[in-house]
Amino acid sequence: MKHACEEISHLASEKxxxxxxxxxxxxxxxxxxxxxxxxxxxxxxxxxxxALKIKRKNTFNAIHLPQDKRKKIEIxxxxxxxx
Amino acid sequence: xxxxxxxxxxxxxxWLVEHGDILYRFAMQRAQNEELAADLVxxxxxxxxxxKDSFSGSSTIxxxxxxxxxxxxxxxxxxxxxxxxxxTLAEGDPTAWFDPNNGAWLKKPQQWHDDPASLCQDTQFxxxxxxxxxxxxxxxxxxxxMRELQGLDSDEICKVCDVSATNVHVLLHRAxxxxxxxxxxxxxxxxxxx
Numbered sequence: 001m002k003h004a005c006e007e008i009s010h011l012a013s014e015k016x017x018x019x020x021x022x023x024x025x026x027x028x029x030x031x032x033x034x035x036x037x038x039x040x041x042x043x044x045x046x047x048x049x050x051a052l053k054i055k056r057k058n059t060f061n062a063i064h065l066p067q068d069k070r071k072k073i074e075i076x077x078x079x080x081x082x083x
Numbered sequence: 084x085x086x087x088x089x090x091x092x093x094x095x096x097x098w099l100v101e102h103g104d105i106l107y108r109f110a111m112q113r114a115q116n117e118e119l120a121a122d123l124v125x126x127x128x129x130x131x132x133x134x135k136d137s138f139s140g141s142s143t144i145x146x147x148x149x150x151x152x153x154x155x156x157x158x159x160x161x162x163x164x165x166x167x168x169x170x171t172l173a174e175g176d177p178t179a180w181f182d183p184n185n186g187a188w189l190k191k192p193q194q195w196h197d198d199p200a201s202l203c204q205d206t207q208f209x210x211x212x213x214x215x216x217x218x219x220x221x222x223x224x225x226x227x228x229m230r231e232l233q234g235l236d237s238d239e240i241c242k243v244c245d246v247s248a249t250n251v252h253v254l255l256h257r258a259x260x261x262x263x264x265x266x267x268x269x270x271x272x273x274x275x276x277x
Contacts, residue, residue, distance in 0.1 A: 050199035
C-alpha cells in the first residue's frame, strides 16, 4: 500500500479527535498488525494524550482563587452599576 | 416563591463566593497566568451581571458562568493571534517524516516503556515536553497548546483560528509527529535535554 505509514499515523492522531468510521478503524488495525513502527507511534501519541489529560485534571482540582485576587474582584463588582 | 429564588441567585457577589474557585480553575487552565486568569474571572462576572436577563434558567448558574468565561477566552485568543505577525506563523515541513516515494517512516518510532499514569507524575518529563512544544512551528504550537495543555475542544479551536476542523486535525497531527520525535530523542532515547 502506497503512503501507508503516513496515512496511518494521521488516522492514529484523528482517533484522538473524532470517532473513526468502521472502515478507518479496520484499516488502522490491520496496518498496525503488520507494522511495529506505526504500532509504537499510536501507543506514544495515545500515552502522551492520556498523560496530559490526567495532568490537567490533577492540576485543575488543586487551584483556588487567591484571597487578594478575590478581594479585588469583589471591589470591582461593587463598583459596577446596578441596573 | 420561584421569583424570590431567582432574584437571590442573581447576585454577582454571591457568584464570586460560590463559583469563584471553579471559574478561576477554568481560567488558569487556559491562561496559565494568575493575573490574566483573575482578570478573566472578573470580566466574566461583570459581563454576566450586565447580561443577566439572558440567563434562561435552562442551565445552572455555574454552567452559564463557565460558558461566558469560555467565550471570553476565545475572544481574547482571537485578538491575541490577530495581532501577531502572520509571517512568523510558519507551518513547518509536513513531509519531513516520511519517504516521499512510498510514505514509509524515515526514522521508525521505537518502543517506550512508560505509561500515562507515571508520566504525568514526572515533573522532569514535563520540562522536556514543554521545551519540545516551544520548538514546534508557531501554528502547530498554538493548536497543540490549546488542545492538549489548555484542554479546549476542536470546536473551540476552530473558532479561535477561523479554520475548519480538518485543518485543526492536520495541525495536531503534525505537532504530534514532531513532538513524539523530540521526546524520543530527548527523553526516551536518554539523550540529555538541551
